[in-house]
Amino acid sequence: MRILQVAKSSLAPAGHSHTVHHLSDALARRGHEVTVLALRPHPRDRMSLLATQRFAYHPELVRMPRTRGYLHDAIFTWAIRRLAASGRFDLVHAHMLFPEGHCALRALRGRRRLEVPLVVTGHGEDIQVDPACGYGVRLDRRIDRKVRRVLASADALIAIGEAMKLEMVAAGADPSRATVIRTGFNVAGENGTVAERLPAAAREPGYLLSVGRLVRKKGHDLLLRAMRRVVDRHPVARLVIAGEGPERGALERLAGALRLTPHVEFAGFVTGVALASLYARGSLFVCPSRWEPLGLVNLEAMASGLPVAAFRIDGIPEIVKEGESGLLANPEDEEDLAAAILRLMEDGPLRERMSLAAREAARPYEWEAVAGRHEDLYARILGSAGRGEARRSGEEPVRVA
Numbered sequence: 001m002r003i004l005q006v007a008k009s010s011l012a013p014a015g016h017s018h019t020v021h022h023l024s025d026a027l028a029r030r031g032h033e034v035t036v037l038a039l040r041p042h043p044r045d046r047m048s049l050l051a052t053q054r055f056a057y058h059p060e061l062v063r064m065p066r067t068r069g070y071l072h073d074a075i076f077t078w079a080i081r082r083l084a085a086s087g088r089f090d091l092v093h094a095h096m097l098f099p100e101g102h103c104a105l106r107a108l109r110g111r112r113r114l115e116v117p118l119v120v121t122g123h124g125e126d127i128q129v130d131p132a133c134g135y136g137v138r139l140d141r142r143i144d145r146k147v148r149r150v151l152a153s154a155d156a157l158i159a160i161g162e163a164m165k166l167e168m169v170a171a172g173a174d175p176s177r178a179t180v181i182r183t184g185f186n187v188a189g190e191n192g193t194v195a196e197r198l199p200a201a202a203r204e205p206g207y208l209l210s211v212g213r214l215v216r217k218k219g220h221d222l223l224l225r226a227m228r229r230v231v232d233r234h235p236v237a238r239l240v241i242a243g244e245g246p247e248r249g250a251l252e253r254l255a256g257a258l259r260l261t262p263h264v265e266f267a268g269f270v271t272g273v274a275l276a277s278l279y280a281r282g283s284l285f286v287c288p289s290r291w292e293p294l295g296l297v298n299l300e301a302m303a304s305g306l307p308v309a310a311f312r313i314d315g316i317p318e319i320v321k322e323g324e325s326g327l328l329a330n331p332e333d334e335e336d337l338a339a340a341i342l343r344l345m346e347d348g349p350l351r352e353r354m355s356l357a358a359r360e361a362a363r364p365y366e367w368e369a370v371a372g373r374h375e376d377l378y379a380r381i382l383g384s385a386g387r388g389e390a391r392r393s394g395e396e397p398v399r400v401a
Contacts, residue, residue, distance in 0.1 A: 302361055
């Protein structure tokens, strides 16, 4: 198959851009021709350096102006149409319902319709909303209408969890066109270094790890308040928070106010071997998110043998099985979260049992398996569209000037 992946955001090593990169790489390894249309790479991005003849990026197909909004979307729409109209792609896969999905829909189903199937994946903020906290792009009525148009018109929709599929259907998607394919993760790490598979008993005791952007939806303020209860009972407990974001200053001040400064380390943005090392040293992982469609970091932690303590929200119970690979607390209940953490800290046999179960539970989410599920969906869409047999090729990806 010849696949055009569309990701308007820069290809930074995080979020759904991370998904686009690894999905494209895995599909290319399976013999497909994959091209990724995206903006110029993020300054921190090293992933584009990994691109080989297996798949190609087109971050500078057009020079995007330093602006956002309508003009930006219009130029991106034109770029998608230019590539799709070349006849060199069997299908277009847009990541995010808005703006990528909407731009792709306009490009393919505008005044001059292009008979190229459109697949769109929802990744979270593009479909989920929480008016109380101002979360979700659909709080803007104009964007909500555009998202609903994509949900009604795309040839196939992918939700990264059952909870997200339900929200898509509630917003107007045909259930028969919505498929759940949970995102994958890279067990080996960005640089091919596998995290050490230490037995739970050999890890650093009292070492807690949390990974995620420092924004309100990730709930690190709730984790710090829970940590105060943990430290009161176990003064040697230590928490490492890996991630950056606009809430860092406020979180550091909160840690100081709670007298947790000696017990909490803000490690900043961490990836590759350094992140694998953090997973290898931890005794358990904490995901305190207020909203989380899936939680890629949970999978990474589980694959590294870490049991997970998290809130019982959104797609988390789909991958973290209560009492098997982790413990789940009531949403936004810091006392309940502290109780889950303490139970995992204090019960060594339980932690060891969950460590083994977590590794096994993460296996179906490795990128090769996830790419296979995408491949099956693409083949069904192409078959129903009457575009003939989906083909594979080992040739170099098509480059469009």
